[in-house]
Amino acid sequence: DGVAIYNLGSINIDHLYQVDHLPKPGETLASQGYHVGLGGKGANQSIAAALAGAQVHHIGAVGADGGWCKSRLSDAGVNTDHIATVATATGHANICVDPEGENLIILYSGANADISDAQVKDALRGSGSGDHLLLQNETTLTYEAAQMARAAGVFVIYSAAPFDASRAIAMLPVIDLLAVNEVEAEQLSAALGTAVETIEVPHLVITRGAKGAIWRDRQTGAEHQAPAFRVDPVDTTGAGDCFIGNVVAALDQGQDIDTALRRASAAAAIQVTREGTSSAMPRSDDVDDFLATRP
Ligand code: ATP
Structure with a gap:
C-alpha cells in the first residue's frame, strides 16, 4: 500500500504566557495572555509531512491529557x-514571553x-525499502529505532535537536x-574537532534560516543548494521542522533532491x-500556489 514515513517523535503541549517581565525567584506573576498549542519537534514534522501529501505514521506517546493532540494529528492526516x-x-512546555520577545x-x-521498545518494534514491523524514518532528540529509543x-x-533521517553532542555522535x-x-552544525563540529562537512554520514543537510540550506551527498560529492525565498517572517518557530517534513515528504513521493529542496524552502517560507x-x-x-508566483 505504497511507501510511508514513520516518525518516532515528541508530542508536546505548548503553554504560552505573555508577561510584562520574566518572573524573579519567589515572584507570583499575572499573565496578560495565554495560548495553548500543539508542539514538539516530532508532531511538527509529522504534520508538515502529512500536509505535504505523504502517508505518515507517528510513533509516540501522550498522557490522559493528550487526547486532543492525537486528534489534531489525525485531522492533519497523520496515522495515530x-x-x-x-x-x-x-x-509539555511552559513558555513565558516578555514584550522584547525574551523567553523562559x-x-x-x-x-x-x-x-516502549515493543511499541517501536510493532510500528516498524511493516516498514522496508523506500520508506523513511524521522527521528529527533525529544524521545527515547532513537538509536534502537x-x-x-x-x-x-529504511532511509533514516535524524534531526540533532535539541542539540546534545554525545547523543548526536552516537x-x-x-x-x-x-x-x-x-548553530547545531557548529556545536557538532566543535564536539568532533572537525569541520561539519567531513562528518561521515551518507547525506547532510544544513539549514541557515533566511540564508537557505545545503544538502551534501557524500558518495557523489554533490552539493545541492536550496536558496531561501524572500518573505517577511512573523514567527520562525518550527521552520526547521517544516523544512525537514517537506523534504522527506517529497522524497517519499519519489521527487528528486533538488525538487524536494525547492518545495521544502517554499513550505518553510510560507510557515x-x-x-x-x-x-x-x-x-x-x-x-x-506559492511556487507558481516565484521564478
Ligand atoms: P527553528 O529552530 O526556528 O524551528 P531551525 O533553526 O531549525 O528553525 P532554520 O535554519 O532557521 O531552521 O530554517 C529552516 C529553513 O526554513 C531554512 O532553510 C529556510 O528554507 C526556511 N526559513 C527560515 N527562516 C526563513 C526566513 N526568514 N525567510 C525565508 N525562509 C526561511
Missing part, C-alpha cells in the same frame, strides 16, 4: 495508531520518555541523513509568515 496513551502526563521555558518530557529501521532498508553510524541548523508552529504548516496546494 502507534501513539500510546500512558500514565505519565503529555510532554520549562520543558517536561513526560510521555515522550515513556515510549534507527538500527531496526536500517536493517529493514547516532551518526546508524543514520542516512543528518539534519542540523547552523514563517504565519503565527504558530504546527498550526502554521502549509498544505501542498499552498506550496504549489
